[in-house]
Amino acid sequence: xxxxxxxxxxxxxxxxxxxxxxxxxxxxxxxxxxxxxxxxxxxxxxxxxxxxxxxxxxxxxxxxxxxxxxxxxxxxxxxxxxxxxxxxxxxxxxxxxxxxxxxxxxxxxxxxxxxxxxxxxxxxxxxxxxxxxxxxxxxxxxxxxxxxxxxxxxxxxxxxxxxxxxxxxxxxxxxxxxxxxxxxxxxxxxxxxxxxxxxxxxxxxxxxxxxxxxxxxxxxxxxxxxxxxxxxxxxxxxxxxxxxxxxxxxxxxxxxxxxxxxxxxxxxxxxxxxxxxxxxxxxxxxxxxxxxxxxxxxxxxxxxxxxxxxxxxxxxxxxxxxxxxxxxxxxxxxxxxxxxxxxxxxxxxxxxxxxxxxxxxxxxxxxxxxxxxxxxxxxxxxxxxxxxxxxxxxxxxxxxxxxxxxxxxxxxxxxxxxxxxxxxxxxxxxxxxxxxxxxxxxxxxxxxxxxxxxxxxxxxxxxxxxxxxxxxxxxxxxxxxxxxxxxxxxxxxxxxxxxxxxxxxxxxxxxxxxxxxxxxxxxxxxxxxxxxxxxxxxxxxxxxxxxxxxxxxxxxxx
Amino acid sequence: xxxxxxxxxxxxxxxxxxxxxxxxxxxxxxxxxxxxxxxxxxxxxxxxxxxxxxxxxxxxxxxxxxxxxxxxxxxxxxxxxxxxxxxxxxxxxxxxxxxxxxxxxxxxxxxxxxxxxxxxxxxxxxxxxxxxxxxxxxxxxxxxxxxxxxxxxxxxxxxxxxxxxxx
Numbered sequence: 001x002x003x004x005x006x007x008x009x010x011x012x013x014x015x016x017x018x019x020x021x022x023x024x025x026x027x028x029x030x031x032x033x034x035x036x037x038x039x040x041x042x043x044x045x046x047x048x049x050x051x052x053x054x055x056x057x058x059x060x061x062x063x064x065x066x067x068x069x070x071x072x073x074x075x076x077x078x079x080x081x082x083x084x085x086x087x088x089x090x091x092x093x094x095x096x097x098x099x100x101x102x103x104x105x106x107x108x109x110x111x112x113x114x115x116x117x118x119x120x121x122x123x124x125x126x127x128x129x130x131x132x133x134x135x136x137x138x139x140x141x142x143x144x145x146x147x148x149x150x151x152x153x154x155x156x157x158x159x160x161x162x163x164x165x166x167x168x169x170x171x172x173x174x175x176x177x178x179x180x181x182x183x184x185x186x187x188x189x190x191x192x193x194x195x196x197x198x199x200x201x202x203x204x205x206x207x208x209x210x211x212x213x214x215x216x217x218x219x220x221x222x223x224x225x226x227x228x229x230x231x232x233x234x235x236x237x238x239x240x241x242x243x244x245x246x247x248x249x250x251x252x253x254x255x256x257x258x259x260x261x262x263x264x265x266x267x268x269x270x271x272x273x274x275x276x277x278x279x280x281x282x283x284x285x286x287x288x289x290x291x292x293x294x295x296x297x298x299x300x301x302x303x304x305x306x307x308x309x310x311x312x313x314x315x316x317x318x319x320x321x322x323x324x325x326x327x328x329x330x331x332x333x334x335x336x337x338x339x340x341x342x343x344x345x346x347x348x349x350x351x352x353x354x355x356x357x358x359x360x361x362x363x364x365x366x367x368x369x370x371x372x373x374x375x376x377x378x379x380x381x382x383x384x385x386x387x388x389x390x391x392x393x394x395x396x397x398x399x400x401x402x403x404x405x406x407x408x409x410x411x412x413x414x415x416x417x418x419x420x421x422x423x424x425x426x427x428x429x430x431x432x433x434x435x436x437x438x439x440x441x442x443x444x445x446x447x448x449x450x451x452x453x454x455x456x457x458x459x460x461x462x463x464x465x466x467x468x469x470x471x472x473x474x475x476x477x478x479x480x481x482x483x484x485x486x487x488x489x490x491x492x493x494x495x496x497x498x499x500x501x502x503x504x505x506x507x508x509x510x511x512x513x514x515x516x517x518x519x520x521x522x523x524x525x526x527x528x529x530x531x532x533x534x535x536x537x538x539x540x541x542x543x544x545x546x547x548x549x550x551x552x553x554x555x556x557x558x
Numbered sequence: 559x560x561x562x563x564x565x566x567x568x569x570x571x572x573x574x575x576x577x578x579x580x581x582x583x584x585x586x587x588x589x590x591x592x593x594x595x596x597x598x599x600x601x602x603x604x605x606x607x608x609x610x611x612x613x614x615x616x617x618x619x620x621x622x623x624x625x626x627x628x629x630x631x632x633x634x635x636x637x638x639x640x641x642x643x644x645x646x647x648x649x650x651x652x653x654x655x656x657x658x659x660x661x662x663x664x665x666x667x668x669x670x671x672x673x674x675x676x677x678x679x680x681x682x683x684x685x686x687x688x689x690x691x692x693x694x695x696x697x698x699x700x701x702x703x704x705x706x707x708x709x710x711x712x713x714x715x716x717x718x719x720x721x722x723x724x725x
Contacts, residue, residue: 117576120580128572128573145627180630181628181629181630182627304624308618
């Protein structure tokens with residue numbers, strides 16, 4: 001005889017789970033009792049949202065499914081932002097929630113909330129398990145759904161009586177999950193691949209637009225091989241950073257709202273856009289009608305619903321990006337030279353590098369550049385959301401996939417710090433930095449307690465400008481500098497960190513930056529760096545909302 | 559923009575209907591008509607949805623529906639030869655004397671059935687396509703329609719072609 005809780009914990013271990021992030025409560029008591037002497041590592045967070053983000057950070061860094069656990073009602077509701085974050089960026093997590101006993105379901109019982117109803121639009125799928133007998137199968141399906149096809153979060157809601165009840169249960173040798181309503185297409189259509197290759201050879205000015213789907217399908221190597229085979233320039237989305245090394249000669253950097261001029265000009269002038277694992281998000285396309293308006297479009301994506309959603313596509317290829325790229329590479333026989341195009345692009349790159357004012361002021365870009373050169377492409381960089389995120393995307397040189405972790409789609413402030421904790425458990429040998437703003441850091445700052453008590457060696461670099469910087473930037477540029485509710489009072493983050501038992505250094509001048517970063521890297525435990533940066537620095541270049549992406553402001557040679 | 563008739567084969571599980579309808583409202587589409595019931599396959603249900611939208615919008619809705627794990631197959635019947643039916647129950651004032659005779663006469667013409675007779679009212683049952691039921695209801699108005707209940711539309715392809723599972 002086994003309780004539901006035991007079936008759950010054993011099921012998690014069978015899925016290869018070693019670490020889960022959670023917070024206990026009334027209806028998950030049977031599960032926590034089972035965890036008490038289980039070999040599964042449980043990290044107690046200080047807010048359930050952090051558990052969801054940590055599971056997400058773990059998944060992005062490792063490529064495996066992350067797991068979080070919360071109680072019913074408020075516990076489950078606190079996971080919601082984390083689940084939505086994972087959903088928008090197609091991150092595989094399984095969120096387990098307790099629920100009131102089945103006899104009380106729908107009764108407005110204490111700490112009851114309809115979490116399957118609440119998370120319907122932000123999960124790939126969810127389950128309310130009403131019988132202990134179903135638990136083993138549901139858990140298996142949940143991991144399968146989360147980690148295959150277009151990945152995403154799956155929630156499993158378990159009423160207290162379901163986890164308490166004992167049943168005769170023997171795990172049968174693992175047979176593959178079959179769901180008649182879920183059969184993702186993995187192989188690309190051969191004829192479509194042929195058509196795409198033809199189009200590539202017909203083009204004179206092609207650009208590859210590489211997105212996060214390449215990382216999700218572990219296809220970075222194939223991407224670089226395809227780009228190099230034909231010398232096609234590559235621009236990446238925010239989510240695609242790291243798919244091609246930052247200093248690769250074919251890399252144009254990021255495109256879109258805060259992309260490089262060379263990337264945005266190249267896309268605008270291109271006659272063929274090869275979109276790979278990307279979804280034509282509005283932050284990428286700007287004014288849709290002007291986006292790659294002279295180009296034919298090839299779109300490779302595992303999700304058929306992304307094809308033609310925002311932009312009409314000439315050659316759609318539905319399939320796992322890695323498999324499609326392998327097929328393309330295998331069929332690649334001819335050669336083609338786009339020399340004139342590459343010369344133009346080189347011209348843009350030389351004329352319009354990313355730049356900021358280099359003086360004695362402590363500028364955030366400088367901090368990131370120095371960190372980048374200290375780490376030499378090693379380590380995992382997590383960001384919060386806002387200016388800190390964009391500067392990191394622009395100035396940190398990413399060389400490998402899964403070394404850049406950020407909330408792209410939902411843009412969740414407070415994501416970075418807990419996600420960095422998760423990333424540490426995925427890659428315990430790597431140094432993990434959270435690049436934060438003072439606004440974002442304070443959204444999940446309570447996790448200092450988690451990193452302190454578990455000795456999680458996450459380094460937080462706060463670019464402290466006492467503003468909600470990105471909103472302030474928009475107010476400066478578009479609302480006559482009326483800084484409505486964007487100024488924050490000064491906070492001494494070193495003192496805050498110390499209060500939790502975490503070390504930190506305050507940095508106020510440029511020459512203190514490198515020693516401080518080194519001190520953080522050399523410290524075994526967690527560390528907080530409080531960089532008092534230039535307060536009204538802006539992220540440039542920038543495409544104003546609704547403009548075409550080649551109509552950029554700022555960052556131009558004076 | 560035109561009405562599309564979608565036939566959606568789903569797992570017969572709790573919560574499936576809210577997954578399907580939630581998707582329509584989330585993506586900004588109104589459901590004009592909805593009918594759900596079991597179908598020939600054990601464990602599955604068929605949902606027939608009539609929804610107004612342009613072709614690209616409907617295509618997006620269908621693709622999103624297909625992504626739902628509990629949705630087995632989605633078909634747009636709009637451009638196919640098909641039969642469509644709705645059922646309506648109409649409680650109409652029909653006092654003994656002239657009006658009752660007239661209502662019964664109309665029922666005969668429309669091939670509606672009288673399924674309940676009371677002192678002052680009768681209940682008529684009519685099946686047919688939307689236009690036929692609309693026309694019948696309009697004619698009955700003058701006698702006094704006390705209550706009207708109408709099902710959503712159901713539809714099926716003509717000929718031997720069938721809509722089976724398998725995405």
